[in-house]
Each structure stands twice: as C-alpha cells, then as structure tokens.
Amino acid sequence: MRPKKKVSIRINGVPYVHEVEPRLLLIHYLRDVVGLTGSHIGCETSICGACTVMLNGAAVKSCTVLTVQADGEEVLTIEGMAQGEELHPIQEGFWECHGLQCGYCTPGMILSAYQLLQRQPEPTEEEIRHAIDGNLCRCTGYQHIVDAVQYAAKKMRQKAVGNKQ
Amino acid sequence: MPISKLVGARVKRREDPRLVCGLAHYVDDIDLPNTLHVAILRSPYAHARISSLETDAARQHPGVVAVVTGAEIKDQIGPLPTSGGNETLRVPKHYVLAVDKVCYVGDGVAAVVAEDRYAARDALDLIRVEYEPLPVVSDAEKALAPGSPVIHSEWPDNVAFRSEQKEGNLAKAFKAADKIVRLRLVHQRLAPIAIEPRGVLARYRAAEKGLTVWSSTQIPHMLKSHLSQMLKLPENEVRVIAPEVGGGFGSKLNVYAEEGLLGYLALRLNRPVKWIEGRRENIQATIHGRGQVGEVEVAVKKDGTILGLQYKVVADIGAYHQLFTPAIPPFTGLMLSGCYKIPAISIELTAAFTNKMSTDAYRGAGRPEATYVIERMVDRVARELGIDPVKVRKKNFPKPAEFPFKTVTGLAYDSGNYELALNKALKLVGYEKLRRDQKRLRSRGRYLGIGLSTYVEICAMGPKGMWEYGKVQVEPTGKVTVLSGASPHGQGQKTSFAQIVADELGIGLDDITVIHGDTAAVPKGIGTFGSRATAVGGIAVYQAAEKVKEKARAIAAHILEADPEDLVFSDGKFSVKGVPKKGITIQQIALEAHAAKKLPKKMAPGLAAESQFEPSNFTFPFGTHICVVEVDPKSGGIELKKYVAVDDCGKVINPLLVDGQIHGGIAQGLGQALYEEVVYDENGQLLTGSLMDYALPKAGDLPRLELARTETPTPVNPLGVKGVGEAGTIGSTPAVVNAVVDALFPFGVTHIDMPLKPEKIWRLCQAKEVASGEGRR
8 A cells, every 4th residue: 555644634624634645636635535515526637626625725626636735724615604604605596596506616706706706706797707807617507606696796796895894 | 385387388308416516426536346447459451351369468468367369259248239221131140249350440440358447458569460451342332332442342343332213204304304413412521529438337136147237328218128139148037227428419229249248258258347438449340420422403493393302322430230230221312302392212222231330320310411412402492593592492392281201212201390490580580681781791792601401301210129128117115216218328317207297297397207228116218319219208107197187186086075077186186176185195095005005996906007109100200490690711711600490399398308309419510511520541441430530510710609599399299399309400400501502602612521620611712712712823
C-alpha cells in the first residue's frame, strides 16, 4: 500500500482529520470518506461542474483537486449552505423559480452562484450566465437557473440592507 | 381552510428541498456496508478478435476480489434483450461482456471487482489483452455498400432490418407536380449526456433469496422482468429501485450490460457490488441518439400545395441492438406527414450495423428526425417557389374541423389548431417587422435570419400494451399515499400527481405522498419515456382517485343515511344536498373505512383503489417555434437574437413544470442544431469521448426564451393532457437551421448539415465571395 498522509480540513465549519492516499481526489474524500454526498461527479475532468465546492472562498471543481491540497484549508459544500431549517437565499431561489429538474447539477450550480454573488451582489443576466458557464445542466436550459440567481441576489441585498439598519 | 384548485397552478416542486440541500440519494450516494467496486475494461478497438486475455496479474493486485471475462460468464447471464422491429430484424447475440470479439470502442472485455474504486481501476491496467484487429466500418451508408466488412458473420451483410411503407399514389403526385424539391439530410449522432452518468448497485441476500438492484434507470419494472430472465431468477425474487435519477433523456430507458453483470456479481460474491460509469464510458457505452441519413423528395404545386413525399433513409444502428433500437427509426416514417395534409408518402428504411455504440431513444426518439425532414423541406419549397414559408405552412395545415386528422401514414391526430399557434408565434416575434429589418440590414451587409418550425409530435405511448399503473390509498389518518408505475427522473410528478389527487379528493398537497421507482412498493409499471408519465401515468392516478371518491361517496351515503345521488362533494367533504351542515370529510370516511364497522353490506374495508390505464390513441402535441439569428459571414459565428416558442400540450397541470420542460427541450434541440455531434473516424475511433470534445450548450450560449401556449385539450384522456417532455427538442432544431439558412440566402446557401459550426458557415460564405469576385483578395 502507498504511504498515507494525514490531512486536517474544516468542512462546513467542522474540523476533520483523516489519513488518506496522496492521490485521493477531494470529491472522493468528501463523498466516500466524510460522507457528504451532496457534491456530485459528472465528468471527472472539471468541465461539468457538478462537483463544485468552495475552497478557501473560491469555487473549485473538486474532481481535479487532491485531498492533500486542501490540507489545513476551509471547504464549503452544499450541505453547509442552509442554516438548520432555513434555506440559503440561493437554495430558496432555485426552489421558487424551478431552477432544477433532476437536481444532479444543482449543488455545484448553487456553489458557483454563491461565488458570483460574493463578488458581484447585483449581477446582470449576462454576468450570471458567464458565472455558471462552467456548470453544465442538461435539464433546465438554464433560464430558470438565471431567474433563481436573480431572485437570490435580490433577497441577499434586501437582507444586507436589513442587517445594516 | 378551503382548498384552492391546484391543477393549472404554478405550484413549486415538492421534490426540491432535498435536492437543493444535497440530501437526495442517487445511486452512488447509497452506501451499503461491505460494498465492492466494479471497473470495466473496454475495448480500444472498434472491431477486433480477442486472441488472448491474461488476468492473473489483476487478480493478484491488492484489494482485488475477482476478475471476470466474457468467455467465463457467457453461460451464466443471458444476452441483452431487444424489443420492436419486424420480420426482417436480425438480432446478434449481445453478451454483457464481449466473448471472442469486440465490435465497438467501449465494448466491455473484462470486469474487475475490488475493495475500493481506486484498486479496481488500478487493476484494469494489469489485464493484458491481445487483439487481432478486423476491418472496420463506421459509416452506415458504407456499411450497406457491396464489399463492406461484415460485422456479424451470421449474416451476409450489415442490414439490421428493413421496412417499407407506401401510402397514397406517389407516382401520380410526382406526375402532377409543378416542381420536385430534393434534399439530402443528415441527422448526426448525439450523446444524451444525462449529468448523472449511469450507475448500478446490486445486493443479494441469500437468506431471503432476494436480489435488489439500484439502478439509475427510467424503467425499474421492465428492468426487473428482464433481469430475472437474464439471471434466471424468479421474477418475485428480484427488486429494482430507481432512486434519485439524475436525468435520462431516453438514455436510461434501457437494459444495459452492467445491470446484468452487477446482478450476477452480487449473486456470485454474496456482497454488495457497485459500478459507477465515468463520463468517458458514458459517451462510449451509453446509447446514442439520431444517426440517420436520408434523401427526401417532395412534389409540390406552384402555390405551395404538397402532393407527395418520398424519404429513403439509412439508420445507423451501431454494433448491436439495445432495448428499443429497432423501434426508433420507424417513428420517423410514422410522423413524416408533420402537421400537413400530404396525400402520398413513401418511406424506405434500411438500418445498418456499424462498429459503433448502439443508437436508441434519445429525447424525441425518431420524431425530431421526422420534424427536421418535413420542416426543412417546407422551407426549401418556399424558397424554390419564392413564397413566404409562413404561407406554405398555412396552405397545407389541416383545419381545426378536420380533427381527428388522419395521416396517410396511418395515424389519427387527436386534436389541433396549428394556425392558431403559428399566428400567436408570428405576433409574439413581430414577424412582419423582422422581415422588413432583414431586408434593410442585408443592404448594409448584415445577415439576419428568421427560421420557423411548425411541429406536431406523438406522445403518450400506448396504446397497445403501453399502459401505466396508479394507486391512491387514503390512510386511516386521512393522509394519502399515491403509487405510480411511472418513474420520473426530474420531471416533477411527485408534485403534479399530488396536484391531480388533491383536486380530486379535496385535500391539501402536503397530505399527499407520491411514491415511484421501487418495484417492491409499486406492484407494476412501465416507466417514464415518450412524454407518457402524465398523459398515461397521471391518468391512472386520476382514475384511481376517482374510484376512491366513489367508494367514499358510498360510505358517506351509508353513514349519513342518504342516497349517494343526493350527496354533494366540495372541499373534501360529502354533504347532503341542501343540508350543508350534515356532512362527513374524506378523512373521517377513511377512518370509518379502516375501522370497517359502519360500512355498507359486502363492502370491503379500506379506502384505496388502483387503475391500469391504457389510452385509446396517442396524443399529438404541437406548436410553432421561431428562431431569429444574425450570422457574421466573416467569422461564421451565429448570434441567437430571439427565440419564441408557442407550444400546445393540451391541458396544463403545472405551468411552471411545463415551462421547465420546454426550456430544457429547446436547449437540447439547439444543441443538436449548433454544437453537438458524436464523431467516430473511419477506424471507428471515438473522437468526441469527453465533454471537452462533445459540446453541450452552456448558459452563456442560449438566449432568453420567450414562451407562450395555446391549449387544445385531447379527447384521448379525461384530463385533456398531451405530454410535454420532448416537444421543445422536436420543435426547436429545424427552427434554428431554417434561420441560419435564411440568413445566408444572399450567399446562395440552400442547406447546411448540422451541427452548424462556424467553420462550415465561414467556408460557405468564403466560397460565395470567391465565386462572385466579391472576396477580400
């Protein structure tokens, strides 16, 4: 057996420590070792985006990141988006606007939208389409996804204003 | 609280909370203790004899539990099934792993079973195979030519089947014509690319003699029957579960080698086994769609009246038949009349074996090809005769009073108003103004194109053996459990079926649970495909709910001591006519039905009913799609400027879901027109084996789609619903191609084969520039 390497990774705010094979992909670590199966595998070549997670605040395709590269870092997955029963505004937007059908691309899509809205709270339709260009959806034709992100952007802006007041 | 009418309302989906939170369970998310992982070695050759296969090193690899080859298991697992076809059908034996020769790139050769995925994949590299390459034929027309290599030596040539249909007097039509318009059309091969690749998990429990197979499938019940035959197990010892399924589009309407293989391995090893398809495997070894090349001739009068149509087509089958391979190309012939009155139609179909993956049902399945043929031809006729394409269409439409409209191909279109949908679309898109803009812009060297497609499609499979099952059960507490044999995988019937039942029984949506996709929970079923889940499955559920209501009425009458005829039902409550206070709710009736103490004599206890609905005819949704493009002749680039779709799927249960189906369908149809193509070279090598090479539409590629509807209910079922799963895909492709060809009119372009890559367009524009001396040189 290959020598294993110890990794410490904070996932959705919870610290994990494991011994892993150096070649273990982050997506396999999240799904098979930690048991967070919300992020999916759709192509294993970082094109479809189903495996998108946030690594230290940046969206990455976790099918082409090694677990050891995430050692000491922070990861956010779809399972960390809702606060208890309360959905994140992006999740709410996808539900409200029918932004998903089979749901397989959805977790990755939501994380890419999350990165966009962190960087640009008031995106245009074109900016939204550009931001999710690395996430393939075969069901929706993307239009309801764009609506969902717009819904979320509005809701998050309202929330931000509410918090300031 | 009064219950509002739910059918027709934009109800958001009940499926979604688990999906947006990442809590749903697709096959690979199901984690059984002690599971082994399977990896499959696939052939790198399109056609070769396996001269030796050495697996010892793989067997000795750490973590490997077993390695199996085709020759070893040939007698243990029956060949893959196929359905449909006529008496000319040739069915080569199709084993789950190749036995002595491989027939396409991706053909399974051996399987490794190991303790984890990584070990299984590592061990694949240790299997030594010697192949003796054989001559390859990857082009369907060449496969039929004399002297072609023959793929299956049981027969003298590569003909998989033939069919011929001649209706009306074609010779007379061609003789009477003012013009014969001809076109050769290529419907390229497409890969369905569900974002969740296929996956199978199988577990055998010897103590209970039970095999359970979780598969990412659209047809759990059919799969159960076929698996029992392939594995020689009694059918009642096999259970199939379609858990959350991440898209199908027809690609999971099948029985695949891996499903049989995993069932066998679970039995043999007595441990759970899992196989998850990689994307490369998905493009190599999951069915492809389309794959037809046809020559079409249309006989027309000067005024645009179509007199006759002839279509000679070669269908590219691939190396073997999958489940419905022989059933798909005939749909094209059946639907060739499109939404027009064509008095004579002749179809000659030859299906050819090639050294490629099988073709089978991909969203639309034979109908997009028919629509593309007739809609391209109608535009071509308009062009040749110098008539507006709108006029040619209107000229040949059957009028609303002519429905049910009988086509010469033998169908009876249930209901329709084609001109209404066309007019609505023309108005929405601003057709007259667009034509003026086009003229104005052309004079400035800008090339606008307007493309129409007026389609009709065939949905709701049956009749004849394609029923669906539904059961409605009111629990003692008044909650309702609905069982359906349909197997949705993104379409949202946990919501729309609940809407149907909620309205019928006058109860809240939240009191209803819809269960599907488990053969142990739902006693029988056919599955989800052919836009049938609502138009057939939904009706079964509706009929079961009606029966429940009738039984409830009888119980209510008994308890209220009234005549059943004197009861009125409203908001979930039966009351005596004129005495609204004297009533009993459906929940109270459910409790009484279970307690069984106050029931009418001889009435069985419980409040549940089932139905097995088989429609009397197909349904025929229709509509008009209009695409507006601008083509840049300097780059060959196409800008999608506007897209309008007016669809008629009969009565709408949930407009939100219908919009979603249309959007997704259009995206796939656009994908065929502009980007997608499975390419094999002359050696049968797959050149588009990844999503880097096979281009799917991305968010930034698509314009905002403008949707509208007309609503012409079908008389075929009591809800008036027609089905909507494939309409977008069927309607959109010709609209896009017609638009681009229209834009390039000044360049003398009359046709371009799909996908309309910028390179092809650029070359055509260049050729014209050179020919006319207007070039830059």
